[in-house]
Amino acid sequence: MAVAQTDIETLATADKPQGYWSGVGRRFLKDKVAVAAGCVAGGLILMAIFAPWVAPQDPFDGTMIRRLSPIGTEGYPLGADELGRDMLSRLIHGARLSLFMGVTPVLIAFVIGSAIGIAAGYAGGWVNSVTMRVLDVFYAFPSVLLAIAISGALGAGILNGLLSLTVVFIPPIARVAESVTTAVRKLEYIEAARASGASAFTIVRAHVLGNVLGPIFVYATSLISVSMILAAGLSFLGLGVSPPNPEWGLMLNTLRNAIYVQPWLAALPGVMIFLTSISFNMLSDGLRSAMDIKQ
Amino acid sequence: MLIFTARRIAYTIPIMLGVSLVCFALVHISPGDPLVSILPPDASVELQEQLMAIYGFDRSYPEQFLRWLGRALQGDLGNSIATGRPVTAEVMNAVGNTLILAVTATIIGFTLGGLFGFVAGFFRDSWIDKLASTLAVVGVSVPHYWLGMVLVIIFSVELGWFPATGAGPGGSSQWAWDWEHMRHLVLPAVTMSVIPMGIVARTVRALVADILQQEFVTGLRAKGLLDRGVLAHVIKNAAPTALAVMGLQLGYLLGGSILIETVFSWPGTGFLLGQAIFQRDLPLLQGTILVLAMFFVILNLVVDVVQSALDPRLQRG
Numbered sequence: 001m002a003v004a005q006t007d008i009e010t011l012a013t014a015d016k017p018q019g020y021w022s023g024v025g026r027r028f029l030k031d032k033v034a035v036a037a038g039c040v041a042g043g044l045i046l047m048a049i050f051a052p053w054v055a056p057q058d059p060f061d062g063t064m065i066r067r068l069s070p071i072g073t074e075g076y077p078l079g080a081d082e083l084g085r086d087m088l089s090r091l092i093h094g095a096r097l098s099l100f101m102g103v104t105p106v107l108i109a110f111v112i113g114s115a116i117g118i119a120a121g122y123a124g125g126w127v128n129s130v131t132m133r134v135l136d137v138f139y140a141f142p143s144v145l146l147a148i149a150i151s152g153a154l155g156a157g158i159l160n161g162l163l164s165l166t167v168v169f170i171p172p173i174a175r176v177a178e179s180v181t182t183a184v185r186k187l188e189y190i191e192a193a194r195a196s197g198a199s200a201f202t203i204v205r206a207h208v209l210g211n212v213l214g215p216i217f218v219y220a221t222s223l224i225s226v227s228m229i230l231a232a233g234l235s236f237l238g239l240g241v242s243p244p245n246p247e248w249g250l251m252l253n254t255l256r257n258a259i260y261v262q263p264w265l266a267a268l269p270g271v272m273i274f275l276t277s278i279s280f281n282m283l284s285d286g287l288r289s290a291m292d293i294k295q
Numbered sequence: 296m297l298i299f300t301a302r303r304i305a306y307t308i309p310i311m312l313g314v315s316l317v318c319f320a321l322v323h324i325s326p327g328d329p330l331v332s333i334l335p336p337d338a339s340v341e342l343q344e345q346l347m348a349i350y351g352f353d354r355s356y357p358e359q360f361l362r363w364l365g366r367a368l369q370g371d372l373g374n375s376i377a378t379g380r381p382v383t384a385e386v387m388n389a390v391g392n393t394l395i396l397a398v399t400a401t402i403i404g405f406t407l408g409g410l411f412g413f414v415a416g417f418f419r420d421s422w423i424d425k426l427a428s429t430l431a432v433v434g435v436s437v438p439h440y441w442l443g444m445v446l447v448i449i450f451s452v453e454l455g456w457f458p459a460t461g462a463g464p465g466g467s468s469q470w471a472w473d474w475e476h477m478r479h480l481v482l483p484a485v486t487m488s489v490i491p492m493g494i495v496a497r498t499v500r501a502l503v504a505d506i507l508q509q510e511f512v513t514g515l516r517a518k519g520l521l522d523r524g525v526l527a528h529v530i531k532n533a534a535p536t537a538l539a540v541m542g543l544q545l546g547y548l549l550g551g552s553i554l555i556e557t558v559f560s561w562p563g564t565g566f567l568l569g570q571a572i573f574q575r576d577l578p579l580l581q582g583t584i585l586v587l588a589m590f591f592v593i594l595n596l597v598v599d600v601v602q603s604a605l606d607p608r609l610q611r612g
Contacts, residue, residue, distance in 0.1 A: 137313030140592045141584075142550030149318075149584045152572040153325040229438045233554050236440055237569065252441060256558075259459075263448040270441025278436035285432070 027290040034286020040279040048095035055089035059246045062086075068262045079265045081251065082258055083244075087265065091272055094246040099276070101158065101240065101247070102228035105165035110220040113170040117177020118212060122185055122204055132178065138171040147230050151239045161240035165231060169223055176219045180212045218291055222284040225277040232273045248272045296607075300600050307596050314592060315367065318585040319360050322577045372582035377574040382582035385567060390586065393556070393563030397548040399480060400487035405541050407488070408434075408495030413533075415496065416503025417526075427496050434493020443486040443558040450482060457481050460560040483559040487552065491544035498540050502533040535606040542598035546591040 028034060047054060062085035066073075069080040071087075078087040120131040138146065150164035184190065185208070193203050232249030234240035241247040243254065248269040255266040347353045354362070366373070372382035415427035451459035458479050506512065506529050515525050553565030560566065564583055571579035 133309065134313070136310055137317060140310050140314045140595075141317070141588050142547045142591060144547075144551035144553065145584060145587055148553055148568065148572075149321055149580070150324070152568065152580055153321040153577070155326060155575075225436055229436075232438060233440060236554065237557060237572070239572070252444070256444065259444065259448060260452055263452045267441065267445050267448060270438055270444065273438045273441060274436065277438065278432065281432060281436045 024290045028286055031286045031290065033282055034290070037279040037282035037286065040275065041283050044095055044276055044279070045099065047092055048099050051093045051096055055086075055092040057086040057089040059085060059090045059093040060244055068258055068265065070262055071265055071268075078268060079262065081265075082254055087268060090246040090251060091248070091268065094248045094251060094269065094272065095276075097158075097241055097245055097247040098228070098232060098249070098273070101161060101165075101231035101235070102276070103224055105162055105231070106169055106220055106223050106227050108162075108166045109169035109173050109223075110217065112166070113173030113220075114177045114213065114216050116170070117174035117179075117216070118181045118204065118208065120174070121178040121181025121212075122200065122208060124182070124185070128178070128182075132175070135171040135174055138167075139175075143168050143226070144230065144233070147234065148237065148239070151234055156239045156242055158241055161231060161234050164234070165227055168230070169220075169227065172223065173216065173220055177212065177216045180215050181208060184208055184211050214291055218284065218287050221280065221287060224284070225281040228273060228277045228280065296604065299603055303596060303599055307592060310592055311589065314588045315364055315585060316360065318581050318588065319363055321581050321584065323356070325575075325577060367585065372585065373578040375571075375576055375579045377570075377576040377579070382579050385579065386564065386583050386586045389562065389564045389567045389583075390590075392561065393549060393552055393565065396480065396483055396487060396556070396561060396563060397545055397552060399484040400548055401491060401541060401545045403484060404488035404491035404544070405495055408492035409499050409537060411492075412496035412499025413503055416500040416507070417529075419504055424500070427500060431493040431497045431500075434489050434496070437489060439486055439490055440554040440558050442489060443483065443555055446482050446486055447558070461562075483555055483561050486558075487548055487555050490548060490551070491541070494544065495537070495540055499533065499537055502536055503529055506532050535602050538605070539598050539602045542594055542601075546594040549590055549594075550587045 062080065062083040064084050066076065066080040066084035068082060069076050069084070071077075071079045073079055076086050076088070078091065081087055081090060116131060116135075120128045141149070147164045147168045150167055151160050154160035154164065190203060190207055193207055198206070231240065232247070232252070235247050235249030236253045238253065241250050243250065251269040252266075252273075255262075255269065259266045344353070363373075370383055372386070374380065375382055375385060378385075411427040411430065415421075415424040418424060447459045450456045459482070461479055512525060512528070515528060549564075552561075552563060553568050555561070556563050556565030557569050564587060568580065568583050570576070571583060
């Protein structure tokens with residue numbers, strides 16, 4: 001009796017359908033580096049959201065007496081910046097603007113770039129050729145140069161920074177979207193759907209999107225790291241975020257003049273940029289191998 | 296080969312036209328009057344109109360574009376609004392300095408990255424492979440302007456081994472191959488070399504691992520060839536792709552050097568761009584970006600042609 005019971009249970013578990021996503025989740029959780037990176041990235045995002053509750057002091061409030069206090073000063077564990085503001089609090093609050101400036105352009109570019117790429121890939125023919133040739137023009141600019149060119153022409157400001165980075169990331173995302181869509185479009189079930197009279201819009205919505213959005217999204221997450229570095233870089237140049245807002249790139253810029261007085265204090269904001277960038281990079285690598293995407 | 300080259304050049308021309316259109320548009324997406332930085336605040340409307348006519352801002356966009364393009368083709372990129380000097384001269388002067396920096400960085404990055412990638416690919420899954428993969432991730436994730444600052448802190452502020460800024464003694468902006476100038480080159484070049492190093496290591500590792508799995512390598516081994524002999528064949532097969540990656544990286548460094556040049560006050564194109572941005576010197580901004588982007592396009596073309604000459608299989612398709 002007992003034996004029969006276990007038999008049924010084994011049979012039941014064996015028959016239980018294993019979805020693609022549960023497989024992805026299982027493979028991802030096995031990858032220790034990716035999980036650790038995911039925890040760091042998640043921690044940084046939580047830190048940004050709860051900054052006012054986590055930060056010990058007001059990031060805008062400084063006294064000139066405390067100006068450039070070294071790391072380890074009492075009450076100022078990471079020292080104070082050039083205006084005597086608590087460094088730890090500014091680094092914590094800095095996560096808000098820095099992450100916002102780094103992640104938003106990729107998200108917007110993901111939506112626009114996927115739309116362009118999927119449309120071009122599904123349409124094929126001359127629509128495809130024209131779209132891809134136009135995107136090639138933007139490929140002729142190294143990404144740093146294009147971002148700086150556009151925000152340099154538009155002038156400093158958060159919106160201009162976001163806009164220029166979005167323009168930088170649309171072409172690569174569109175190109176990946178186009179190539180995966182073209183590959184999917186040639187599959188037989190799409191032809192079957194077309195033969196059964198489904199409209200282009202229905203085919204894309206029901207049969208194409210689900211198959212292409214995953215790979216495009218993983219590619220987009222790999223751009224977040226570049227985007228973080230570029231966004232902070234724009235503020236580092238004086239484009240992008242303006243003082244006195246706490247933002248890592250801008251903090252690095254203003255502390256650069258203090259490099260001979262408090263060298264390691266001046267380097268702190270860069271540690272945050274590096275930490276964010278590398279954790280997103282490893283997270284994206286982990287996602288890619290968990291989803292078994294070859295690029 | 297000739298047909299391939301001709302087709303590749305024909306493909307480049309529309310790209311170049313598109314690039315110049317984007318550069319032209321830069322001036323027109325910028326808010327406010329392009330003359331605002333040279334006009335006195337109380338300038339009369341007549342003076343304003345006169346200057347608009349001199350700079351050609353009163354014509355239609357297509358007309359302005361064609362006139363600008365025609366002059367650019369003759370090497371005239373207009374005059375800098377801030378200094379009044381020809382943009383072409385300013386850019387050409389700076390390009391030399393950027394080239395020195397970018398080429399040195401490419402050589403360092405390619406040598407070290409190639410070596411790492413090669414060893415990692417040859418001894419897959421060994422500790423050196425893991426180390427190389429880690430270094431590759433660090434290389435692409437590190438904000439290079441911050442790395443530059445850290446190197447300055449270690450090697451200039453703390454140790455005093457190398458100068459922190461400039462391209463030569465006494466703020467010299469003219470490059471010379473002497474000891475003092477070389478000392479100034481070390482930190483910016485090493486900082487910049489980290490950008491291609493990770494990517495080169497990753498590419499070479501994948502290439503070598505891929506080639507080692509091919510049948511001809513098994514054949515060579517079966518023939519009794521030692522590891523050293525196999526190595527020569529692997530290098531020969533990996534070289535075209537590796538060279539292509541190197542060429543592209545050089546292009547990226549030329550255009551992407553602005554942040555590193557700012558950190559080290561290196562008198563190159565990036566530094567020039569920084570100046571152009573802050574003085575709102577739009578002709579200078581436009582000219583510098585046009586020259587850098589053209590460099591990149593031409594470099595891409597050369598890389599493709601050279602690569603297909605080395606590996607004729609690429610000419611198909």
